[in-house]
Every structure is written in structure tokens, then in C-alpha cells.
Amino acid sequence: MSTLELRAARVRYGPLEALHGVRLAAPAPGLTVLLGRNGSGRTTVLRALAGTVPLSAGAVVWDGTDVTRVSAHERARRGLCFVPDRQAVFGxxxxxxxxxxxxxxxxxxxxxxxxxxxxxxxxxGAGTLSGGEQRMLALSRALLARAGVVLVDEPTQGMSPPVAARTYGLLRGLDACVVVAEQRLPPGLRAPGGPAATVVYALRRGEVVFAGEPGELPEEGPAATPPVTG
Structure with a gap:
């Protein structure tokens, strides 16, 4: 199966550093949830894994192979599907x-x-769909691609609660390494979801401040979580 890792990853946007030595490992099959407020670095982590932003230091490791210098196009050809939060369909x-x-x-x-x-x-026309319908379409393409790695930024944006719950059921059921970025832990993920692992990383200002299972995350969310050490 396709496992993904970030090893001491740093990303810069001009003079500003967005990720400060982030380390994480996304299991496969399994769901990894990146939590954080706007500006926390969760979207940058997805882009670094997808190859759409370069690392200034550190490494991206896919199935034990360093792919830091592999282009986003080549990662896609090898079985990685990235669904961004905007312009995810061809309108x-x-x-x-x-x-x-x-x-x-x-x-x-x-x-x-x-x-x-x-x-x-x-x-x-895809451009005439509502926001929730466009997310369904973008995720449908990911389902059809049978990718080994699926990266999704805010997968349920614009969806009704029942469709959002169904979407997370689909993501948890994929035989793939699935990494999603959200502001808050989606309802229902604290409960065990079957044989595939669910892992949560909370980010704040470009650093990981929590790593563990959903049930270990404080109810108040990542803002109340003390920084991890070690």
C-alpha cells in the first residue's frame, strides 16, 4: 500500500516560512486528518505532499522512496490524486x-x-453546479481514478450534513492512503471506523501541536492542545 511521510518539511512563500520542520506519517489504508485554522499550514502540507509547492528543506517519502524532487505531474501519474479546495473541476x-x-x-x-x-x-456544465455539487463531482473523479493516494482539501465544503457524513464514510472505506484537511474534526470520526486507521494531526502556525487518534483529541479542538514535544 501507498504510505506517505513528511520528514522535517519546511516550505517558504517568499520571505515567510509556512511549515517549520513538519513530520507526519499517513498510513495506508487509512484516513489522516489535518486540522487547523486558516494559516495553520494544513493546506500547505497537502500541497507539499502533492508536489505543487517545493520544500525548502526536509523530504517527502512515498512507500519508502524519497520523491521530494518528483514533479506533481509525475506523482499524479504514479497514482496520487489531489483535490484542492478551489477549482477542483473543469467548469x-x-x-x-x-x-x-x-x-x-x-x-x-x-x-x-x-x-x-x-x-x-x-x-x-460543471461550472453551473453548486459548491456542494462541485465537491461531489471532484470527489467522484478521485473515486473513479482508483488512486493509491488521495489528498483532499476540505472535502465536504458546501455539502449538506447527510451528504458530508456519506462522504466521510466513502473516504474511510477507500483502500488507499487518504489525507484530508479540515478546520474542525468532522462529526463521527471520534468513533472507530473499521479496520483502516484514522490518524489526526493538528497544526498551528506551521507546526504540529497534536498527533494521535481522534478520540485522544480534546473536545475543544487543536487550539486547546499543548504542543507536542520530542
């Missing part, structure tokens, strides 16, 4: 055409089973 294409980018053979059943709401929208 000028229809829903069907977006799905066909992941499955040219038209075998869309897994996506439409996961999100039957998309069935009546197959002929619609």
Missing part, C-alpha cells in the same frame, strides 16, 4: 466530461452509486 466541461477524464471508458457506476445526485446532472 467549461460537462459533468459527464469531467468524469470521463478519470474513466474514459464511461464506467461511472462507482461515482454515481456514491453520489446519485450527479446522475441527473451529467449533461450540465
Amino acid at each position: 467549461s466541461l460537462t459533468v459527464r466530461e469531467n468524469l470521463a477524464l478519470a474513466r474514459p471508458d464511461g464506467a461511472f457506476a462507482p461515482a454515481l452509486d456514491a453520489y446519485p445526485e450527479l446522475g441527473p446532472l451529467l449533461g450540465r
